Amino acid sequence: MVFLPFVVLAFLVRGSLCDIPGKPGKKVINGLEHSPLTEVSAVVGGRAVLPCDVKPPTPGDAPILVLFYNGATGTPIYSIDARTGPLTRSVHWSDLESRAHFDVTSEPQGLVIDDVMAIDDGDYRCRVDFRSSPTRNLRVKLLVIVPPERVSISNSGGLEVSGVIGPYPVGRTLTLTCEVQGGKPRPQVSWWHEGSLLDDSIETASGDVTRNVLKLPNLTRQHLYRVLTCQTSNSNMSLPLAATVTLDMSCESEWSLDFRCCFDVFGEY
Template identity: 40%
Template sequence: MTAVETLHAPTGDQVHLPCDVTPALPDDRMGLVIWYKQGHETPIYTLDTREGVTSHWSDATLGMRASFKSDSRPAVLVLTKLRPEDSGQYRCRVDFIKSPTKNTRLNLTVLIPPERLIILNHEGNEIRGKVVGPYDEGTEVNLTCIAVGGRPTARVSWWKAHALLANSEARATVSFTLQRSDFGTDITCQAVTDPLISPVSENISIDVNCKYVVK
């Protein structure tokens, strides 16, 4: 069995879905190309060359977003302005004039960034501003960052300057004891679903009540 290719592309971008249109017999050519998507009872796209005139058709879900390039190698169905619902399993069926029918299968995942980040304090309450505290110097602070939504599940990390503090899937918790040098320091929660799309981030500034130092 031929392996099923997996493709990834960001929401709003475009993707090229490959299809094998090479006939098994010499002096042959493709006659009909039919694209199916799992969950749809009828084809989503067709290209018909059997009468010597090329005819394209796409269903309402694709509309003008779909086009087939038979002269590229491999031939591809180009989908533009990708939507989350474009994710799924596709099958390209090619009927030739003389050669046996060919099928190409693939999976498409449309990448979605997280909708937003939620930052919680040690009591589980959401921090809505850009400043956390004030805390007394020497206090242990616990902050949790949660990525809401996104596909695939986001990788969440905490950063202080360029230092990685914590890194986990879907949510990450950071704990540290406040020092005088932490006053006004920004720490950043960052979430990314895939390297192909930009991460989502939130900065939090720490307000510290510094101990009085007797000189």
């Protein structure tokens, strides 16, 4: 990749940043007020395409300079100097190094960012200068999705549990806390049993931790071997995380021995 000297690039930018060709007296402050906004979502580690239409509005015209800014009037992060030839054979400069390239053959056209990072989240502006047509500005908001890092289940004593837990006596109130680390936007946390939703309310959320507390009052023998699943997700673009526990029940209730439970479980006592 050939790099365009930043001094030359800065001169080109300053020469036309504030005046819009074909619109005398029109000033650009913090980007064009009425430039269209496109929202793009991408998952960390994935690929994002920031659309930028470089097709000239009139026949015979051609783009001579393409600039991508991080922010409305921020520092250029990508440029194409097409004054001496078509975009496909022009000088490309990238502040994102090999993570970015401009694709003029796909639909939509735009800046392709690979291995998306959390710091890539934000507002961008694409500016296209043509030989004779007015400058075109397009705004893009990149929403970077950071999937949750970890999901865990803890008991009422605050100890992390997994697999088969218990045994719990009949009549007991079971309290389990599902805790999810990370995630942007903040993830949804829900409890499930065999495809049936038990609880999808978030009781506490602080920092990068989101919690959902499940309470099952008055356990019965029907809870024996019941599988409880805590599931979390913050986007349909990534797979949800889940943690599962299986309840074990004892025949002894909190007050006496439950003979019916023993017969149901073991066949005979």
